[in-house]
Amino acid sequence: MSFAEPLALQSGASIRGYSLAYETYGTLNADKSNAVLICHALNASHHVAGVYAGQQNSEGWWDTMIGPGKPVDTDRFFVIGVNNLGSCFGSTGPMHPNPDTGKVYGADFPVVTVEDWVNAQARLLDGLGIQTLAAVMGGSLGGMQALSWTLQYPERVRHAVVVASAPNLTAENIAFNEVARRAIVTDPDFHGGHFYEQGVIPKRGLRIARMIGHITYLSDDVMNEKFGRELRPRILRAGSSGDGPPRDAKAPSGGSAVHDVTSVGAYLYTTQDIEFQIESYLRYQGDKFSEYFDANTYLLITRALDYFDPARHHDGILAKALAGATAKFLLVSFTTDWRFAPRRSREIVKALLDNRRDVSYAEIDAPHGHDAFLLEDARYLGVVRSYFDRIAAEAPSPSGSGPGWGPA
């Protein structure tokens, strides 16, 4: 959907002539009361569920959660996925031309915040003719947007489902973002953010940014369980990061005699080649990411994470910030998530309690760290399913709506 009118941004800048990519699932009922907006996190998009016909591995990023018969049941709800401004999956972003100059934005793309995204999403809903959301839902940075919706447009949100999120980032969390940003910015191929015209991509920076991200999305336990100290299988080992031809499986580097050490698996005694499986995993994830993700988008989105802090204009008191929220809330966190730890979700719960708002909170004992919010876990999916069943049951009874709509 294209928007000609300028959108005023938190920074004081504005952006005009932009477009937002979005997808919808299910059917909007007659009184438009069954709309659910899904907000995405760092590297996701408007493609939240389902597959593209004829495309392998094209499942939406929250396909475990959203779809026909799933916890967020698209047989009952009209689900909207939207790609945020500044992202790189179809909505206007740094790789697109600035209508004011005719040149690609690059590093000049305006800094956007969670609040700006919510304002842009609200305009999209206006365009779709939807006044009120049955629910707004998101995980991580998406959860921040869901929370912000209840503050910026309280009258337009009946329920907010905030998963693995936080009321702001801690210093440690900002620190991780900063390392990732510095990796990108200091890549010689970054060219101050104007790399598009140079015909290069700062892939090295993107790879490292993604590697550090991945470390923080997992838990120590799950990483040990998945990779432990396991060595990369010799057959796959190569001279240089897996790119060159396989080396003789028996030859350690240096030394004159070759011992038979296959029983425990021999070290390569190399400082630069992949030795451990975890290295292989991180490099693979980094490589994959650098192929599709935009460097300027990474900077913008991590900055939006850093800036989000609704309590900032309320003496740092979250309860004051949430006083205006009227939605009902479901919050979910995961015990092993240290990037968006349960205690951060509890802060939101407490602020809602202080304001006497309706809130339920599930703290799921899952081993997968922050990643858990994207994975299948019966307890997690069960709570969300039950919550959405309630939303469906309490909705104003629509006339002439699609099948399956009714009391749960």
Next chain:
Amino acid sequence: MGAGMSDRLTMQSIARLVPPGSRVLDLGCGDGAMLDYLQRERGCSGYGIEIADANVLACVKRGVNVIQLNLDEGLSMFDDASFDVVLQIDTLQHLRNAETMLLETARVGRTGIVAFPNFAHWPNRLSIARGRMPVTKRLPYQWYDTPNIRVGTYKDFEVLATKNRLSILDSYGLQEGREVRFLPNTRAGTAVFKFERG
């Protein structure tokens, strides 16, 4: 939770202690049946606290606000006197920090209501007299697998409440859903206390 407590009469009796329209915090709310009842029948609002995943799910299904917390970690999330009533129905006996949680109940609630199995109920005394720990409908566990790690009596609670300067507003026993106000320490399987900070 306990078999006897699922009794509707018992729930109704305890619910009568909760003033209509109260803001209620139910510690160890189980499947949310009590809060659901208080919301529907007495116009109350509030939250349940639960640790068990299945109970959290049951509460969400009922539309009862539930917060998944371990009560052994205390009630730091809740401000002083932030609720009209704090309930501990068949919860106290499961808590390692039972005395602390009793004080926390009195801190967070303007009134507290506690119900727990009365170990001095006569069949329990009889069993002890025979030399065996009681296994009854109310206390259905063997001594080695019971989750009731803080077994006490109606009288014991009076002593604990006095020690902690709680004033008892009402107290009685419950047996088969009937209120027992004469010799409750002997005649009732469940002890019920309504109290406030003294």
